[in-house]
Amino acid sequence: MPSAKKHRRQTLNYKQNKKRLWKKVKRKTEVHIPCKQIKGSWDSTKSMKQNLSEMGIAVDPNAVMPLPKPNLVFPTLITDIEREKKKPGIQKPNVVKEMEVEADLGEREKKFQLPVDDVFFCTYMLDKYKEDYKAMARDSRNAYQLTPKQVRNKIREFKRSKLQYQKYLDSKQDKTVNKDSMET
Known part of the structure; x- marks a missing residue:
């Protein structure tokens, strides 16, 4: 019985641009x-x-700060001194300083x-039903027939969008202030 694998001779595909293919491979390996x-x-x-050690960045954190061995009775200071002697000179300290400055700024919001x-949907539902997600799911404006959990998640997303939710709260406050002023 012959084997399932067929060993065919590789042929050259003249339609492919070998130079472009090599550039793709080179780009992937960079x-x-x-x-x-x-x-x-x-x-x-x-x-x-070599690059990272010149910048003062550790490649292996375990080599820089090894875990203390529990079997040792007395801590050895010799290893700390040896570790300081082995530290290569940092030739590019500006890299670490720039990274620290960027970390101090924090993440952009x-x-x-x-x-x-979606904003109209959420504001309508919140005005009409407050936090009753089952009633929201049964509402006729729920065109996509979202389940109560899906409605809840959509409203949570709305509350996470700070600007839009803040506008909604402000408009709601304005309405209550206007009602109070009309009554007096």
Whole structure:
């Protein structure tokens, strides 16, 4: 019985551009560095370990700060002294400083916004039913026939969009103030 595998001779595909294919392969093998500080001072002729040690960044955190061994009775100071002697000179200290400055600034706040139709849906439902999600699911304006949990999640998203939810709360407050002033 013959084998299922067939060994065919490789033929050259003349339709493919070999130069373009090689560029794709080369692009895939290149190192992708999302951090702009590291990317700016990266030397492609050196290895990753050499590059990071020059910047003062640890490649292996266990090598820099090993876990203490529980079997030792007396802590040894010799290992700390040896570790300090082995530290290579940081040739690019500006990288770490720039990263620290960026970390101190904190993350940018993401401005999350819902589509206008969803905002109208959520405001109508909240005005009419407050927090009764089962009643919201049965409402005739629930065109997409969302379940109570889906309605709840949509309203949670609406509450997370700070600007839109704040506008809703402000308009709700204005309505209550206007009602109070008309009554007096």
